[in-house]
Amino acid sequence: RSAVRFRQISKTLPNVKLALASFCAGIVLTFVAVLVPIYDTVDKMTEPVTLFETILTDLDRGYVDDVDTKKLFETGISAMLRSLDPYTEFEGRTEAQELNESVSGKYGGVGLVISGALPQNSAGQQKEQPPSKDKESTMPIDANSVTNSETKDEIDGDDDSNIQGINEKEIRVVSAFEGYAFDYGMRTGDKIVAVDDFIIKPNMSVEDVRNKLRGEPGSQVSITIQRDGVPGENIITMPRAIVQLRDVKLASFIGKPEDGVGYIQLSGFAANAGKEVRNAILSLQAASEAASDGESSLQALILDLRGNPGGLLTSAVDVASLLVPKDSDIVSAKGRGFPGVLYRSRVEPILDPKTKLAVLVNGQTASAAEIVSGAIQDLDVGIIVGSDRTYGKGLVQNVEDLPFDTALKFTVAKYYTPSGRCIQSTNYKEGGGLNAGDGAFRAEKVEEKDKTTFLTKNGREVKDGGGVEADFKVETPQASALEVTLLRSGVLSDFASEWSKNHQLTNNFDVDDVLYRDFQNFVMQKQKNGNLKLESLYNAPIEQLKKALVQSGYKMSTNEVDVLRASIIREMQKDFEKYRDDIKEDISTNILARYLPESMLIQRSLKTDVQVNEAVKLLSNDKKFDKLLARTNPETHSREGRTMANGTGNKPTGNTNNASSDIMMSGRDESASVFKMQW
Numbered sequence: 001r002s003a004v005r006f007r008q009i010s011k012t013l014p015n016v017k018l019a020l021a022s023f024c025a026g027i028v029l030t031f032v033a034v035l036v037p038i039y040d041t042v043d044k045m046t047e048p049v050t051l052f053e054t055i056l057t058d059l060d061r062g063y064v065d066d067v068d069t070k071k072l073f074e075t076g077i078s079a080m081l082r083s084l085d086p087y088t089e090f091e092g093r094t095e096a097q098e099l100n101e102s103v104s105g106k107y108g109g110v111g112l113v114i115s116g117a118l119p120q121n122s123a124g125q126q127k128e129q130p131p132s133k134d135k136e137s138t139m140p141i142d143a144n145s146v147t148n149s150e151t152k153d154e155i156d157g158d159d160d161s162n163i164q165g166i167n168e169k170e171i172r173v174v175s176a177f178e179g180y181a182f183d184y185g186m187r188t189g190d191k192i193v194a195v196d197d198f199i200i201k202p203n204m205s206v207e208d209v210r211n212k213l214r215g216e217p218g219s220q221v222s223i224t225i226q227r228d229g230v231p232g233e234n235i236i237t238m239p240r241a242i243v244q245l246r247d248v249k250l251a252s253f254i255g256k257p258e259d260g261v262g263y264i265q266l267s268g269f270a271a272n273a274g275k276e277v278r279n280a281i282l283s284l285q286a287a288s289e290a291a292s293d294g295e296s297s298l299q300a301l302i303l304d305l306r307g308n309p310g311g312l313l314t315s316a317v318d319v320a321s322l323l324v325p326k327d328s329d330i331v332s333a334k335g336r337g338f339p340g341v342l343y344r345s346r347v348e349p350i351l352d353p354k355t356k357l358a359v360l361v362n363g364q365t366a367s368a369a370e371i372v373s374g375a376i377q378d379l380d381v382g383i384i385v386g387s388d389r390t391y392g393k394g395l396v397q398n399v400e401d402l403p404f405d406t407a408l409k410f411t412v413a414k415y416y417t418p419s420g421r422c423i424q425s426t427n428y429k430e431g432g433g434l435n436a437g438d439g440a441f442r443a444e445k446v447e448e449k450d451k452t453t454f455l456t457k458n459g460r461e462v463k464d465g466g467g468v469e470a471d472f473k474v475e476t477p478q479a480s481a482l483e484v485t486l487l488r489s490g491v492l493s494d495f496a497s498e499w500s501k502n503h504q505l506t507n508n509f510d511v512d513d514v515l516y517r518d519f520q521n522f523v524m525q526k527q528k529n530g531n532l533k534l535e536s537l538y539n540a541p542i543e544q545l546k547k548a549l550v551q552s553g554y555k556m557s558t559n560e561v562d563v564l565r566a567s568i569i570r571e572m573q574k575d576f577e578k579y580r581d582d583i584k585e586d587i588s589t590n591i592l593a594r595y596l597p598e599s600m601l602i603q604r605s606l607k608t609d610v611q612v613n614e615a616v617k618l619l620s621n622d623k624k625f626d627k628l629l630a631r632t633n634p635e636t637h638s639r640e641g642r643t644m645a646n647g648t649g650n651k652p653t654g655n656t657n658n659a660s661s662d663i664m665m666s667g668r669d670e671s672a673s674v675f676k677m678q679w
Helices: 004-063 068-080 093-104 206-213 273-291 312-320 369-378 479-491 493-504 513-527 535-554 555-578 579-591 596-606 610-619 622-626
Strands: 087-089 106-109 113-114 172-176 193-194 220-227 228-238 241-244 247-252 261-266 300-304 330-335 339-342 354-360 381-386 395-404 406-416 426-429 442-445 452-453 461-463 656-657 663-665
Touching: 004 068, 087 093, 093 106, 093 406, 106 596, 113 206, 113 493, 206 395, 228 300, 241 596, 247 273, 247 596, 261 273, 261 610, 273 312, 300 596, 312 330, 312 369, 330 369, 354 369, 354 610, 369 381, 369 610, 381 461, 381 610, 381 656, 479 493, 479 555, 479 579, 493 579, 513 555, 513 579, 535 555, 555 579
Parallel strands: 261 300, 300 354, 339 656, 354 381
Antiparallel strands: 087 406, 106 241, 113 172, 193 220, 220 228, 247 261, 330 339, 330 406, 395 406, 395 663, 426 442, 452 461
């Protein structure tokens, strides 16, 4: 019996050995399959990280002179990120804090925007200018925000030494927010002399002053100021508070309230943008009903997104949800490591479907503002009004918190409008490498031949690759070279300061011919004294030409360059008459900015706003409005119907959300905000 049992075991043993070998082989293969990719990834990251650390250590230990390792690190990181695109950035402690404030829309302080010089632009301007002659902006990304007088202009042909205001070494108030510092008596143009016991010395940085103004909400701060036209110094005491930066700068009516044409200016998309727009619409609806004794509600609404540089993606979804039909696709996004996500409206719009909607845009309407305008256009719920196209930023940035209170802002996805189009106007390709010339990213504009046609809900054709094109085009006045020079030089603010010393503002204030002549004399005296150069826009090319002629030995031609310079000045002096009305408006605005709150300045500017006036005419013309939207039933303005626009592009699919994410549409880059007017 034992022999039989032994033979059975002997026959079975090879099978057991084979099974055991297979099991072991399976385990080995599994470990290889799992660990090899991980090892490759680790090895891929280990080499450059180790090299960077080693190089930094060697430089810190052995370079001929002392080095700042923190600065070297930031230089290396910045160079690396600059090789990707203009939006990917490392944010140090200060930058990370300011970025967080711009996203949250609030901070602890008193509600001031301060600068090392008086504001360089005038209030309420809606003019679009030639690309080489942009008006300077003082957009407050955070309050008590910093507009450093030493920051050079990015405009071609400018001579910075010729456009500095006379108060460049003083700390001045650029803007005082309503509900905060304005209500306690602070005004544009006030010179800050001291904050509590902290005496402000010449050439002190605005960052130092800002930090003194900020503090624990509820704590008191005393600000000593000097005001033009008011003798001596004055002390204004106010409590610090959680300052909520308002994205809705104005919600009002164009014309009489009973006419029912509402206007909302939305300047950004911080965390509370949706709530602010909602409250603005409800207030306009209630005021319109009250003015008409309940007979009619809001007939039309103008949403002004001109100069809006963007903000949070979720805030864009919140705003769009107030305007588009329930269950409408608003925006989708997808990236290499970013799961496809679709944002859809889950609520009924608070704007009555019978209320006609017009959205004002320009070349500086960017990012999250383009999500809203793109959704409104694709779903045919309103008319896009502008001179051409929006900025064309179809990228999504994520802000990743890093150790030591720093952050990384980097591009993670592209977004797509309801029709499936991506409106990104520039393709970025990674640069970098050891050659210095290869460090920056490569940017290529999307050419017309490469753009794809998509269809809106009503079958209208729209294209990708170049922003959102206006449905109804209205050209805006171009600012003259003289006006641009006056705005950017600070001379308008200087004149307003001098005027305030000797005059009191009255209810019937107006820039008459006498005051206008005084201004001209003021400007020409500055030109004579060398404090202003009217030809500053052309200085760089003139000096370049003169230098080339001198090097070539062409003395006679060199003398002719000086003749050309004098001729330019004479031509620009003639523009005082040619552009009299525009310059008078600039003078008036700069003077009034010292007395009136921001909302009143915006309201006042609407009277002469060409695009606003044309939008009002369009909204009063039912036939033209419906024709532009390709509506088949002109009797009603219902937005009900098919909410998914037909497109021919690749539309990402994935998770569906309403409005909850930490994704940031970072449109606050310099190019996208250069036209953003503080006023």
